[in-house]
Amino acid sequence: MNSARPLPDSSKTLFQRLRAHRSARWALVVIALLVVAAIFGPMIMGSTGIEQLDIVGLKSAPPSWKYPFGTDQFSRNLLARVLAGARVSLAVATLAVLTSVTIGTGFGLVSGYVGGRADAAMMRLLDAFLSIPRVLLLIAVLSLWSPVRLPGLILLLGVTGWFGLSRLVRAETIAARRLDYVEAARALGVPDWRIMWRHLLPNVATPVIVSATLAVGNVIALEAGLAYLGIGARDPTPSWGAIFQNAIPYVAAGSWWMLLFPGLAIVITVLAFNVLGDALRDILDPRQLHGSTSAPPSVSILSGMETLKNG
């Protein structure tokens, strides 16, 4: 299912509006740079940072001209590793969010459109999922079933990340179902799947896009947190979180560079996605800007809620 369908108004104007938005511009530049670095960085370096240069002589070397981020305890070039880690971290987060968005939108659309008992049952199930703390569930499953490889990690992050979004989509679907042209389509006997696909999906696109953007940052942070606890991507091609975690025992020994650079990479990336998500909400959701006294809590506020940290 293609959940990133263009909005009713053309996406070109959206991009132009993003460019006009000051913080969004900044975030877009950072994200673009990150993606470029992730794709071309390892090629330019000619290395994905797995080579151990000299395990006796270059062990834990501080930053220098030759190795700007220093080396780790296995004498691996940390700059190359952080660049290669960008690939893993960004890919894991993007794919996991795509999974979440697909499941969450589908579930919410169906639930909201079908209504009645099926809807009630689906909502109870959702309540159950929502009340299991995600981090606890992830830690339990990932460590009990270890080693979980990257595809498994992506799937798990995705499968546990759609509950809040789904609720939101359902609310929007219920609202959209009452619109005249949807009622008309139903009266004309248009098949249900077609109504959902053609008429309802575009109506829920706004909260989905905003949530998805915020979720990318959130999943990067979450994956890093899991790696910090020793669960997640493993050597020799680790994510930023794994590089960070690997460094912790060496910080007390004075090797601050091992922690600083992967740590900064994580924070800057999460920040960029959060700022972009906020900007998208500003641009796409006019209710918040112009203010309205209609039915608090308004969707504009709640749309970010499921992305409250680690949710």
Place this chain on the structure above:
Amino acid sequence: MRRHLVARLWQSLIVVVLVTTISFVIIRLAPGDPFSYDAGNLRPEIRDHWREQFGYNQPVPVQFVHYVTSVLRGQFGYSFAMHESVSKALAEAVPRTLLLGGVALGLSFLFGVVVGVLQAVGRGGWFDRISTSTLVVLYSLPDFWGALLILLIFAYWWPILPAGNIVDSTLHDYLSGWGRIADRLKHLVLPVSALTLLTTAGVARFQRAAMLDVLPADYIRTARAKGLTEREVIWKHALRTALTPMVTLLGLALPGLLGGTLFIESVFSWPGMGQLAAAAISRRDYDLVTAVVVVGSVIVVIGNLIADVLHMAIDPRVRE
């Protein structure tokens, strides 16, 4: 309103039953059991003997029936990691997590609401601009990252506070009454500050948005026109309406807060549910893992119920 409440209680019960089933099955299907831990001299036949003794050799559905019947009798099993009954282990750890999470939640709503209101009132001004960017940065700090930074600063580089644990694990027992209280408070400061700082950012963001939603409303204009002071208008009339979505946030924030608490507990070695879960998971102590997940969910469910009730109390429209 009462009917609504009863319905909500039923729903919550169903949710808890579902959660118990889901987590039991997921956990029991995982490879290993409490007797597969790393001990070189433990022979396979002895492990098998213990498995049989404690029913871990039976098929999962049979184990589930046993589990449910014993839970209904109020027994949650035996913890091999803690060497005591699961209920005893939980009775120690859960209040510690609630203490940490509760204090931090209270503080962060207090700070968050104040900051959010100030931002919304002075929208676009210097305070709004500076604090908004600061909050976005704080909000983007992964929990473990922020906590680790605080730990490094205040426990190692400038060591004024203890690095971890809930009390001084060596000498607490030998302190006087006041000494013990001081000891406890001292150990509470860093983890609570870390959790508060990281949660406040989220709360303030939403409070600002909620406030901006309310401020242009007609009744605010009316209140101003009636000659009320600006302070009364903002902190009485506007805030009351703007707090309604915050109550919902309180309910929705709980799972996230609990998740954040797990990381904070790990960084500060705080012996709460997160540490209990970690110990239980690493020992494949399945009864305890299941219980921790279920209790975590129950806390969330209860939190949502409370938020619901509060919401009803504040917002007259829901009462119908």
Place this chain on the structure above:
Amino acid sequence: MRKSFFLVAAFSAFAACSSKEGSQSAAGATGGTLIFASSSDADAIFPPFVTDITGRMLEDQIFDRLAEIGPDLRTVGDQGFSPRLAQKWVWAPDSLSIAFSIDPRARWHDGKPVTAADVRYSFKTYVDPKVGSPVAPTLTNLDSVSVRDSLTAVAWFKKRTPEQFYDVAYQVVIFPEHVYGNIPPEQLHTSDATRKLVGSGRFRFVKWDAGSRIEIVSDTANFRGRAKLDRVIVVKTDPATEKAQLLSGQADFMEAFPPDQIAKLDSNAFARALAFPQLGYTFMAMNVFTPKSKTVPHPIFSDIRVRRALSMSVDRVAMLRNVFGERGRLAHGPFPMTLGVADSTIHPAGYDTTAAKAMLDSSGWRVGPNGMRAKNGRPLRFTLISATSSITRGLYGVLLQEQFRKIGAQVDFDNLDPQAYLPRMFAGDFDAILGSYGTDPSVTGTKQNWGTAGIGGQNFFRYSNHTVDALLDSATSAFDPAKMKTYSSRAFQTIIDDIPAIWLYDLLVVNAVNRRFDTAPTRADGWWANLADWSVAPNKRIDRDRIGLAQPKP
């Protein structure tokens, strides 16, 4: 701030000396509190269930063995053993029974005398199948224990063996029947009573908060003399903060200081190094059978030329320096140098990548376009597993992976959670494995690890060579130590020639201890062997050393 703390400390030292009420322990030759920052809690503390090092340490302080092994850990006959709970022992002329006379002064910590019935009860509990003690398999040669009189217990054996004395004296501690005897054997595991220990050792048990803290104090009425320290507290500490606590004086002792940072201890004001050579060695074993299979040859490792090439392609010395700095000890073969029968003249093949590459070429594994080797379309790629419980092995896994990559072998390194590692280890479900053997002091352990008899148990990679079996049998049945050593050396050399494994390092644990402690000699089977004789000189005592023996206020 530091200055005022110092003044307070100095003042209270004076107070302790001058005041009459000042407890004797605070100013006299005895006293002191040792804070042991441990990265792991005990799995279990009741002796028949003890499986881990923290549990062992506790057991050795609170309980006594019948006789204590000598510092050189000789296991044949009773040479080197000294009296402990048994004052003396008498062998039957046919050597099929030994009568142990219990020291009449020995008392349990609750004041009751230790009797022969307690000895009988302890052995009965260890071997009871309903208890399921991991120690039971070492007692298979024991027939029974009888009570001749209240202070004489007789151990009866099925047959005469060189290590029969060691089996009953070293492997087992004695615990009181009147405390634990009325608990049904199958309930010992979960009984609350077995969470509290009553023993006869020089330390008494105070409290165990599972997962966080264990406290023991000196048994002042002990028949062997009170422990010189007042108190030992084992605090479970996050591995990331253990070291910082030692270096700042918050904790007094830790096991296994990170080996490459030991130099820090030389200049630290609080802690110093306490090297402790252990009875263990670490290696990378190569499975000659296909994973999980017991018969199908492994597509890569069944060829001894490949095993030899791989063994020559790793720089063991450089890896040792990376992980241990200057203090590592290279492994010689399937034995630690601390073992009585160790032979330092034995060496595996040296580091030579050119020869290794040539050997791989000639055995058909040729370099492909991607730089990796393959034979008949099968890539030279295998999985190496290790357990996350060992940090050092985790480091070695990453180092080995890269060294193998350089000669064209691709390794997938899975550092597994112990719970995932162990079942795979026992099932033979691996290509290569990073293993570590902590052996007991006797060469019998080698038989379990490398003999055909050990298959299905400790010999988890199914190494089997009948020459080795025969040599080890000869070694273990030799009553003459020199002969034992000759046979053992020949067995070790034969194993090394088969290259079932790459020998990496001997376990050398460097513990860290606060400088104010005067430590007693350690022993290779446990640094804590003489913990009751550790002390703190009165002028070096700090606040926590002066708590005295008072019980904590509730």
